[in-house]
Structure formats: C-alpha cells, structure tokens
Amino acid sequence: MTTPLIVVFASAIVGLTTALFFRVWSLVLVSPAIAVFATIVLQTSDFGFWTGIPIVIGSLVACQLSYMVGSFYLHKDDVLAQHESDGAPSHHGQQGVGDEND
DSSP, X not given: OHHHHHHHHHHHHHHHHHHHHSOGGGHHHHHHHHHHHHHHHXXXXXXXXXXXXXXXXXXXXXXXXXXXXXXXXXXXXXXXXXXXXXXXXXXXXXXXXXXXXX
C-alpha cells in the first residue's frame, strides 16, 4: 500500500514543479516519463497488470491536477474576472481598457 501512495505523491510533486518552472508543452515529455517510471516501480514491487493500471492512471491524474494547481497559483494575479471596469462607456460604447496596458 505504501508503494502506490509514494508513486502518486511523487508524480504530483513532479507535476507541481513542472508548472512552476516550465510551460504546458513540457507535459508532453513528463507524462510518458511518469507512466514508465510508475510502471517500472510497480513491476518491481510485484504488482500485477490489472492492479497497476489504476495506479498509473491515478499518478497521471495527480500530475495533471497538481500542474493545474501550480499554474493557477503562478498566474493568480492575472485573472481577468477580478478586473473592475473603469466607469461608464464612451459614446462609442468602449471603455478605457487600453489605458491599463500603459
């Protein structure tokens, strides 16, 4: 029972560090590496084929979810839903949103 928890926890840590240091495209390389690593670790711990599949899927899901958490944490100040409008629109229906970029 300890080995699957360690594999899932390690893949979550890898996903979090990937989010903090690399772009989303790096998951193309990280995800297969996690799957191969989890498979090797589970095979050496005498897990069968059918018992290993949910653990590998769980480790990949943990990696993806921790990547999303790390990405949201890294970009939490850039959420557009938190921006307030700058007043009434002009006669053309536009607000001074362009002034925010200056």
